[in-house]
Amino acid sequence: MTTRRRAAPDATRRSEESRRAILAAAFDLVGQVGYARLSIEGIAARAGVGKQTIYRWWPSKGAVLFDAFLMLSEGETGRPALPDTGDLEADLKAVLRSTVAELNDPRYDEPMRALNTEILHDPALAAAYAERLDGPLKEAKKERLRSAQRAGELRADLDLDVAVEMVWGPLLNRWLQRSGPLTPHYADSIVETALNGLRRPTRRRRDQH
Amino acid sequence: MTTRRRAAPDATRRSEESRRAILAAAFDLVGQVGYARLSIEGIAARAGVGKQTIYRWWPSKGAVLFDAFLMLSEGETGRPALPDTGDLEADLKAVLRSTVAELNDPRYDEPMRALNTEILHDPALAAAYAERLDGPLKEAKKERLRSAQRAGELRADLDLDVAVEMVWGPLLNRWLQRSGPLTPHYADSIVETALNGLRRPTRRRRDQH
Amino acid sequence: MTTRRRAAPDATRRSEESRRAILAAAFDLVGQVGYARLSIEGIAARAGVGKQTIYRWWPSKGAVLFDAFLMLSEGETGRPALPDTGDLEADLKAVLRSTVAELNDPRYDEPMRALNTEILHDPALAAAYAERLDGPLKEAKKERLRSAQRAGELRADLDLDVAVEMVWGPLLNRWLQRSGPLTPHYADSIVETALNGLRRPTRRRRDQH
Amino acid sequence: MTTRRRAAPDATRRSEESRRAILAAAFDLVGQVGYARLSIEGIAARAGVGKQTIYRWWPSKGAVLFDAFLMLSEGETGRPALPDTGDLEADLKAVLRSTVAELNDPRYDEPMRALNTEILHDPALAAAYAERLDGPLKEAKKERLRSAQRAGELRADLDLDVAVEMVWGPLLNRWLQRSGPLTPHYADSIVETALNGLRRPTRRRRDQH
DNA sequence: CATTAAACGAGACGGTACGTCTGGTCTTCTT
DNA sequence: AAGAAGACCAGACGTACCGTCTCGTTTAATG
Structure with a gap:
């Protein structure tokens, strides 16, 4: 189900490069300046990206951050498992x-x-x-x-x-x-x-x- | 939470009325507009108080909120205890x-x-x-x-x-x-x-x- | 006003329909929203045309507007003359x-x-x-x-x-x-x-x- | 007649220093970058002033510019007069x-x-x-x-x-x-x-x- | 007639500036 | 002296357009 806001951006044209730069910048910045001082402007500047590119694809600062974590976690191959030694x-x-x-x-x-x-x-x-x-x-x-x-x-x-x-x-x-x-x-x-x-x-x- | 900056304000002259109005306003507002949209300006306006009066006595938005909770909890007399029926x-x-x-x-x-x-x-x-x-x-x-x-x-x-x-x-x-x-x-x-x-x-x- | 940049567009392939739609849209819009709020994006949207089609053929917002006037004035046949009654x-x-x-x-x-x-x-x-x-x-x-x-x-x-x-x-x-x-x-x-x-x-x- | 928008700024508290800096910056900038590229942001930055200070006192970019001219003209003493040699x-x-x-x-x-x-x-x-x-x-x-x-x-x-x-x-x-x-x-x-x-x-x- | 190259609509992109909002500081006047 | 009021500098907000740059898709001239 494709819920759309406004003019539904065309995901097929989305720039993968920008996406990665944004998520990396968000993760870096939150570690450096903390969450309270994390700003969309800061992320955009650090990522070398227009603000609109963030607003086009994410509804909020939190959503960006979430995707940043998601990107990290998806870096890990396969699904996670806990050790099972029997003990x-x-x-x-x-x-x-x-x-x-x-x-x-x-x-x-x-x-x-x-x-x-x-x-x-x-x-x-x-x-x-x-x-x-x-x-x-x-x-x-x-x-x-x-x-x-x-x-x-x-x-x-x-x-x-x-x-x-x-x-x-x-x-x-x-x-x-x-x-x-x-x-x-x-x-x-x-x-x-x-x-x-x-x-x-x-x-x-x-x-x- | 009366952390102080600069020339320590004289607590004896502090207006108890303003203090209560600020804490009440903070608690009301956070319930109404949520934490993200809670602002010092909003609290001051709702409390009928100058912004400086808040900045003078509290170091942060969170400290105000904390004191607001503290005021509530101190309403409860004595120290709390859990029921003890033996079971x-x-x-x-x-x-x-x-x-x-x-x-x-x-x-x-x-x-x-x-x-x-x-x-x-x-x-x-x-x-x-x-x-x-x-x-x-x-x-x-x-x-x-x-x-x-x-x-x-x-x-x-x-x-x-x-x-x-x-x-x-x-x-x-x-x-x-x-x-x-x-x-x-x-x-x-x-x-x-x-x-x-x-x-x-x-x-x-x-x-x- | 067909000033050209870069690899000169091929005027023979130019869409007359788009050109007229753009000029009409520009003239209409400037009358409706005023000059300050006239935008290339607005003209393109109103004309049902891609922005690039405007940028391809006109160097500036003013040039579009100028051509819009030119189109109107060329509607008038022959060259203009003032009345000459002898007085x-x-x-x-x-x-x-x-x-x-x-x-x-x-x-x-x-x-x-x-x-x-x-x-x-x-x-x-x-x-x-x-x-x-x-x-x-x-x-x-x-x-x-x-x-x-x-x-x-x-x-x-x-x-x-x-x-x-x-x-x-x-x-x-x-x-x-x-x-x-x-x-x-x-x-x-x-x-x-x-x-x-x-x-x-x-x-x-x-x-x- | 004091027409007011919103919360009518209190002119008695107005900073004369900021006012002059803004007008000077506006005049300088318009001469340097031209009118089209003159921006409120630019004026504020050049004047070392918050944007809000401009928006508080002037309704538009043009009004700032007008006051800048006015300041200049009021520098000239007395009211102007044309030469009158009799010819x-x-x-x-x-x-x-x-x-x-x-x-x-x-x-x-x-x-x-x-x-x-x-x-x-x-x-x-x-x-x-x-x-x-x-x-x-x-x-x-x-x-x-x-x-x-x-x-x-x-x-x-x-x-x-x-x-x-x-x-x-x-x-x-x-x-x-x-x-x-x-x-x-x-x-x-x-x-x-x-x-x-x-x-x-x-x-x-x-x-x- | 099929080929093909350009113009086309659409719209994402990096940017700039907008006008608004809030933060925290400073000043003025009142109580 | 503390407080209400509010102007100030600063800077982020989310939006609108800028002019550039792909994308497929017509469309018109050519081989």
């Missing part, structure tokens, strides 16, 4: 530790905060994010959990969406709100707590075996 | 269900998103938030968990900070990123999963008793 | 009165002002105007004066160019600068003043005869 | 010759063409021009003619407005339309022709004395 706990700890490292890297921190700012206020962008950027990643996470489920490591009746959020939600939240330090130990702690639960294990009845 | 699971479910309801209320949704936007980009504001707004609430949450811990409901070796994040992190994250619907059932699901953990319970050894 | 004063008054009427007609006023704007700033266009649009008309004016000169009505040593300017200059100037009302009485007044001169007639010496 | 013809020739020189000076040519362009299209500006810039000058011209009239040099029944236009109209018109060269000889020719008229003098009857 779920170790695998999750490894993944969360690397996520922690990434979030502590200022090269990724600022752009990702910028993207999250837009998602926060733009439901359409949030949907696009959920589908195109986070989607494949989340599927990989669920797939890893499903594998562990089949191996009998996880409860059979788990809601995998909730399970994924239980592992990654605390981490992302602490990052977004800066409510605490992001350390490898914290990553481990999340995994252990999520896997074991908060509840004190109760004694099993004797005849259970 | 942790039921209590948490009740609290999360009411949080879900609040987040679904458009009157709170937009202003709270606005506040989170600022926190996202301003570490100083994030610290202030952690200390003055979220702090007391988080303490209440931890207190409820501590109580359950004392009652033997929770593991003794729990890191309560992580435990709190395990319960509220998924919820806040789903809200911020709009990555799924916020339903009462979802609230319940979080609580159950967090308490029980993801792991399939292993059989206890017989000699445990 | 110069009456003939000039009649002509100036009709010119006054034309200049007061909003249908002609705006387009002619537009043309004069361009002439004001573009010497090449001024030359083209002098040669192709105003030229024949001026020749007709001079011819009428020459006829009167032959009849002994006018001084033998008159510079006819100056004489023509003496009659039409004041009128055009008042119109361009809106420095006064354009009335039939004004037309008469110009003719009388120009013919008789400003100077008070001196008494002739007796021996002149 | 009208000589005085007029001197004045027209100096006008011719001025119009041939590129320093004045371009700015004055620019002003005339605006007058051409903006009746309000034309009225302001007639009243404030051209007005005093025209009054001086009429005064000189009136003096000659009193001295018996000119007809008693002359319409002085028409008379003035008869002398200066041809010159201005030839300048605006570039319909011929502006030479000292041309200046003389106009004066002579205007004074003597086009008509061949008729013999006086003998009994006139």
Whole structure:
């Protein structure tokens, strides 16, 4: 379905070169000056492009940024997968530790905060994010959990969406709100707590075996 | 948030009336026009106040908004506490269900998103938030968990900070990123999963008793 | 006005239909939106023509407008001539009165002002105007004066160019600068003043005869 | 009568420094880049002024230019007067010759063409021009003619407005339309022709004395 | 008649300037 | 001295056109 605004630009004539320059400029700039000072004018100037070329193809600053992330993620070949050594706990700890490292890297921190700012206020962008950027990643996470489920490591009746959020939600939240330090130990702690639960294990009845 | 520039304004002469008008205007406006279109000019005009009066007492738009929330929260007397019926699971479910309801209320949704936007980009504001707004609430949450811990409901070796994040992190994250619907059932699901953990319970050894 | 750039376009293939549509659109538009808001894009759109077709055949907006006037004037057959009843004063008054009427007609006023704007700033266009649009008309004016000169009505040593300017200059100037009302009485007044001169007639010496 | 748009700027707070800088910049720029390329942005940049400061006080580019001319003309002390040696013809020739020189000076040519362009299209500006810039000058011209009239040099029944236009109209018109060269000889020719008229003098009857 | 090269409509492109809006500073007058 | 008011410099906003440059698609002269 081709929803069109105004005079529907002709995508077949679109300049691929300009598109890439714009996305690269947007990503670079957001890392340099932060999201608040990121401007369409700045992107256009840095990309060597007319402003109209941005306005013609993107509805908002956030949409440009989103596509910039999309371009990066599409650079990665194939669909993502989490390591599966058979030891779920170790695998999750490894993944969360690397996520922690990434979030502590200022090269990724600022752009990702910028993207999250837009998602926060733009439901359409949030949907696009959920589908195109986070989607494949989340599927990989669920797939890893499903594998562990089949191996009998996880409860059979788990809601995998909730399970994924239980592992990654605390981490992302602490990052977004800066409510605490992001350390490898914290990553481990999340995994252990999520896997074991908060509840004190109760004694099993004797005849259970 | 009375960060000061230059020749420190004399707080004793500060107009309490203007201060309240500004904070009220900020809160009203952010709910009406959204965060992106919230402007200092708009707040000043709505509050019937000169722009300089805002710049004199607050360093940024976010700081005004923060103080607006602070004013609201200080309306609530005493320090907050979670219900404690002795049944942790039921209590948490009740609290999360009411949080879900609040987040679904458009009157709170937009202003709270606005506040989170600022926190996202301003570490100083994030610290202030952690200390003055979220702090007391988080303490209440931890207190409820501590109580359950004392009652033997929770593991003794729990890191309560992580435990709190395990319960509220998924919820806040789903809200911020709009990555799924916020339903009462979802609230319940979080609580159950967090308490029980993801792991399939292993059989206890017989000699445990 | 077929000034050419680059690889001279092949005039034999030129679309007469497009040319007429462009000139008509230009004339219509300048009357509707005024000269300041007349744009090549607007002309092209109104004429149902690509912009390049205009840029291919005309060097400037003014050149298009000039050709539009030229097209109109060439609609009039043969070369123009002023009435010659033998009474110069009456003939000039009649002509100036009709010119006054034309200049007061909003249908002609705006387009002619537009043309004069361009002439004001573009010497090449001024030359083209002098040669192709105003030229024949001026020749007709001079011819009428020459006829009167032959009849002994006018001084033998008159510079006819100056004489023509003496009659039409004041009128055009008042119109361009809106420095006064354009009335039939004004037309008469110009003719009388120009013919008789400003100077008070001196008494002739007796021996002149 | 204080016609106001929007929120009526408070003229008492107006920055005289900015005003002068803007007018000077406008005059300089129009002489350098011509009227077509004169832009509000350019004026603001050259004047070291925010664009809004121009938009706040002037309705159009032409109005700025007009005020720039006005500032210049008000530099001249007192009200203008034409020379009056008692010999009208000589005085007029001197004045027209100096006008011719001025119009041939590129320093004045371009700015004055620019002003005339605006007058051409903006009746309000034309009225302001007639009243404030051209007005005093025209009054001086009429005064000189009136003096000659009193001295018996000119007809008693002359319409002085028409008379003035008869002398200066041809010159201005030839300048605006570039319909011929502006030479000292041309200046003389106009004066002579205007004074003597086009008509061949008729013999006086003998009994006139 | 098919070929073919130019003109054509369409419109994307890098740009410039528009007129508006807001940010943050400074000044003036009032309370 | 603080506050309301608002002018100021600065600069981004989103739009309109500029003049150039492809794109296919007519269309007219030629081989």
